[in-house]
Amino acid sequence: MKPEILPPLSATMHVRPTGWRFGVKLWLPLFLLWLLLLPILILALPFLFVAAVIFRIKLWRSLKAANGVLAATRGSEVEVDNRGARIFFKLH
Amino acid sequence: MNDNRRQILDMLAEGKITAEEAERLIAALERGDVPAARPPGNFKYLRVLVDANDPLDGPTKVNVRVPMQLLRAGVKLTGVIPDRAREQVNEAMRKEGIPFDINKLTPDNLEDMIEQLRDLTVDVDNASAKVRVFCE
Numbered sequence: 001m002k003p004e005i006l007p008p009l010s011a012t013m014h015v016r017p018t019g020w021r022f023g024v025k026l027w028l029p030l031f032l033l034w035l036l037l038l039p040i041l042i043l044a045l046p047f048l049f050v051a052a053v054i055f056r057i058k059l060w061r062s063l064k065a066a067n068g069v070l071a072a073t074r075g076s077e078v079e080v081d082n083r084g085a086r087i088f089f090k091l092h
Numbered sequence: 093m094n095d096n097r098r099q100i101l102d103m104l105a106e107g108k109i110t111a112e113e114a115e116r117l118i119a120a121l122e123r124g125d126v127p128a129a130r131p132p133g134n135f136k137y138l139r140v141l142v143d144a145n146d147p148l149d150g151p152t153k154v155n156v157r158v159p160m161q162l163l164r165a166g167v168k169l170t171g172v173i174p175d176r177a178r179e180q181v182n183e184a185m186r187k188e189g190i191p192f193d194i195n196k197l198t199p200d201n202l203e204d205m206i207e208q209l210r211d212l213t214v215d216v217d218n219a220s221a222k223v224r225v226f227c228e
Contacts, residue, residue: 065169072165082152
């Protein structure tokens with residue numbers, strides 16, 4: 001599977017409160033979240049299929065597009081630095 | 093052969109741009125309206141920098157990097173919006189005074205739009221905050 005079609009598999013977060021010599025670095029395994037959500041998605045598929053028929057939505061195309069949006073968030077970064085703390089978050 | 097032309101041909105050879113894009117770039121180069129040979133679609137991210145000075149929170153810096161791919165994926169997502177909902181979106185936009193047709197938002201148009209973003213830099217500078225938006 002191409003990496004660019006996978007949703008972000010992990011995230012890193014660095015938090016350093018002002019005055020602290022060292023910050024806290026967190027590695028968040030997002031792939032576990034997707035693994036947990038996968039059975040829910042499978043269970044919801046029949047309902048999604050019915051909803052897609054009612055609202056005339058192409059289900060496969062919609063799921064693919066939604067996954068595309070998730071996958072496209074890889075590489076996003078947010079950094080906030082104020083007098084309270086410095087926070088950095090990145091999706092991998 | 094000058095460097096700009098060679099760079100365009102190299103990009104064409106590497107498959108980074110199509111023959112049509114190369115032709116357009118060379119034509120623009122000959123007209124002299126390409127200031128520098130910056131390859132199309134070279135930038136990958138939209139960067140938003142905010143440098144604010146809030147009276148309560150004090151000086152705050154925000155640095156956000158959004159992948160351009162997210163913009164493309166978002167446009168693909170609009171492709172699955174049902175026709176009825178599209179009309180409602182267009183109607184709501186018209187009511188707000190924005191003559192926007194969501195049906196015209198296609199991946200091809202988006203590439204043109206992204207191409208136009210290459211030279212776009214938004215700078216907002218006032219007493220409490222400085223905001224800068226650009227592509228990189």
